[in-house]
Amino acid sequence: MVEKGARPDHFPITIFQLPITGSPITAKEVSTHAVTVTDLSKRYGAVTALGGVSFAVEEGELFGFIGPDGAGKTTLFRILVTLLLPDAGEAFVDGLHVVDDFKALRRRLGYMPGRFSLYQDLSVEENLRFFASVFGTTVEANYDLIKDIYQQIEPFRKRRAGALSGGMKQKLALSCALIHRPRVLFLDEPTTGVDAVSRKEFWEMLRRLKTGGLTIVVSTPYMDEARLCDRVALIQDGRLLEIATPAQIEARYDRPLLAVKADRRHDLIRALRAYPHARSVYAFGEYLHYTDRRPAADPAALHAYLEQQGFVGVEVRPIEAGIEDAFMALMRGHET
Amino acid sequence: MPIIEAHDLTRKFGAFTAVDHITFDVAEGEILGFLGANGAGKTTAIRMLTGLLEPTSGAATVAGFDVYRQPERIKQNIGYMSQKFSLYEDLSVAENIRFYGGIYGLPGRAIRRKTDALLDKLDLAHARDQRIQALPLGWRQKLAFSVALLHDPRLVFLDEPTGGVDPITRRQFWDLIYETAAEGVTVFVTTHYMDEAEYCDRVSIMVDGRIAALGPPAALKQQFAAASMDEVFVRLARG
Numbered sequence: 001m002v003e004k005g006a007r008p009d010h011f012p013i014t015i016f017q018l019p020i021t022g023s024p025i026t027a028k029e030v031s032t033h034a035v036t037v038t039d040l041s042k043r044y045g046a047v048t049a050l051g052g053v054s055f056a057v058e059e060g061e062l063f064g065f066i067g068p069d070g071a072g073k074t075t076l077f078r079i080l081v082t083l084l085l086p087d088a089g090e091a092f093v094d095g096l097h098v099v100d101d102f103k104a105l106r107r108r109l110g111y112m113p114g115r116f117s118l119y120q121d122l123s124v125e126e127n128l129r130f131f132a133s134v135f136g137t138t139v140e141a142n143y144d145l146i147k148d149i150y151q152q153i154e155p156f157r158k159r160r161a162g163a164l165s166g167g168m169k170q171k172l173a174l175s176c177a178l179i180h181r182p183r184v185l186f187l188d189e190p191t192t193g194v195d196a197v198s199r200k201e202f203w204e205m206l207r208r209l210k211t212g213g214l215t216i217v218v219s220t221p222y223m224d225e226a227r228l229c230d231r232v233a234l235i236q237d238g239r240l241l242e243i244a245t246p247a248q249i250e251a252r253y254d255r256p257l258l259a260v261k262a263d264r265r266h267d268l269i270r271a272l273r274a275y276p277h278a279r280s281v282y283a284f285g286e287y288l289h290y291t292d293r294r295p296a297a298d299p300a301a302l303h304a305y306l307e308q309q310g311f312v313g314v315e316v317r318p319i320e321a322g323i324e325d326a327f328m329a330l331m332r333g334h335e336t
Numbered sequence: 337m338p339i340i341e342a343h344d345l346t347r348k349f350g351a352f353t354a355v356d357h358i359t360f361d362v363a364e365g366e367i368l369g370f371l372g373a374n375g376a377g378k379t380t381a382i383r384m385l386t387g388l389l390e391p392t393s394g395a396a397t398v399a400g401f402d403v404y405r406q407p408e409r410i411k412q413n414i415g416y417m418s419q420k421f422s423l424y425e426d427l428s429v430a431e432n433i434r435f436y437g438g439i440y441g442l443p444g445r446a447i448r449r450k451t452d453a454l455l456d457k458l459d460l461a462h463a464r465d466q467r468i469q470a471l472p473l474g475w476r477q478k479l480a481f482s483v484a485l486l487h488d489p490r491l492v493f494l495d496e497p498t499g500g501v502d503p504i505t506r507r508q509f510w511d512l513i514y515e516t517a518a519e520g521v522t523v524f525v526t527t528h529y530m531d532e533a534e535y536c537d538r539v540s541i542m543v544d545g546r547i548a549a550l551g552p553p554a555a556l557k558q559q560f561a562a563a564s565m566d567e568v569f570v571r572l573a574r575g
Binding site: 067068069070071165166167192193194195196197198199200221222223236265266269282283284285286324327328331332 | 373375376474496499501504505507510511514515517518529531534553564566569
């Protein structure tokens with residue numbers, strides 16, 4: 001493999017690019033980074049899509065980018081899969097530079113874009129064969145990798161891809177992204193607009209792929225999916241707010257948090273916001289999450305206040321923060 | 337009188353029954369969450385209830401109008417917002433409001449008055465002449481919701497209104513929904529966020545073209561012995 005361009009010396013080299021020597025070197029000792037990104041930025045006219053992003057993804061890791069639409073997730077993914085040039089900064093995937101080595105890199109990465117981008121007029125089977133042939137391989141050679149996923153759509157292998165249901169399209173797209181046995185898989189919002197059951201099934205498939213050693217980088221606007229990743233980066237307005245394990249992110253939340261419930265939810269939200277010590281009041285499923293301006297909240301006093309306001313069935317109890325609480329706290333901190 | 341009444345409402349596409357004899361009422365001022373897995377028939381049901389698709393059989397009235405005989409009257413008397421169909425990106429905020437006001441047949445003076453009130457309410461007066469594409473998604477969605485209410489409909493359909501927005505904006509959007517319902521407007525909303533199902537007065541869950549469950553979130557959780565609406569949904573949709 002011919003490498004163009006100078007590499008910064010901090011750049012990790014993966015094992016299979018090294019000459020085999022007498023003393024065995026394990027990949028782990030050399031580097032465990034599947035993706036290394038340094039100060040990456042991209043602007044579209046006056047809009048900064050990525051404002052200097054740095055992070056590293058370990059080999060075999062399931063790494064999630066969590067953030068709303070417009071945060072810069074798709075721009076970042078398109079740069080990493082060699083479809084878009086960055087304005088500044090460096091990015092390496094599986095040891096290859098995303099600009100200088102783009103041709104070699106394309107064989108080593110799999111990419112499932114947010115929009116369904118298979119050939120609608122080709123059948124399920126034809127799409128899969130097409131993607132295999134583009135990468136100079138066959139479906140048979142790599143069938144073991146996609147078997148679990150592809151078997152679920154195999155009964156429909158003669159159907160046009162355009163005529164598949166959303167869940168089946170998603171499984172076909174994943175099969176096509178895997179058919180050349182990539183080392184790193186990029187999935188851009190694979191579960192957006194997908195129902196809660198299909199989302200769960202999709203994440204189960206990702207966990208199984210990860211067991212095979214594949215590095216997976218995935219983006220999602222769903223906070224509950226963050227917990228299914230080994231590590232996550234919270235992204236907002238083209239910047240990373242935090243990179244950590246889901247448990248670390250939750251543990252770093254340092255405010256006392258109360259879950260509050262009573263009848264008349266809308267009135268309850270208003271009453272809590274009108275409470276003189278209230279800092280934030282957010283709906284969370286059947287409860288509201290309340291934080292106080294003071295260093296310590298007073299659940300008993302809040303309980304009394306709500307009963308005094310005429311609420312029935314009042315429940316106030318301290319709880320641990322979840323990833324969504326943490327994300328919102330970081331967002332607010334970022335704005336102010 | 338309920339604002340939506342559907343009785344045995346059915347729609348077939350060839351041999352496939354997309355919506356299979358659904359019967360339900362929605363009361364005025366209610367927030368109804370309309371859930372279901374992809375392909376369960378939600379979109380087909382909504383298209384019938386918004387006058388866009390004629391049912392194969394069954395009966396339904398929406399805002400007092402018959403879905404077979406008065407689909408145009410239905411369209412004039414409901415609001416509709418979806419993530420896919422909302423505002424014109426190349427038009428400014430004020431131009432979008434004027435355009436939709438015109439579509440709904442509002443007189444110019446009313447449009448001007450409503451534009452000011454709406455921009456004031458959403459705190460968007462400074463963005464009046466900005467093009468939609470320059471606005472953050474959260475603002476766009478709040479604006480699209482307000483535009484869907486421009487002609488003061490008694491019923492508004494929201495199709496995945498909060499998809500993709502950040503968690504704070506998503507909650508602010510629900511504040512708008514609550515305010516709207518408190519004014520007596522009925523809200524018919526679909527979502528893939530199961531926590532949002534808890535915010536509805538009642539929730540309907542479609543499975544394979546039928547309404548498999550319908551009731552207040554607390555009652556459904558009790559009925560299915562589930563801790564959350566997510567569990568209820570997964571149990572029903574997985575069969």
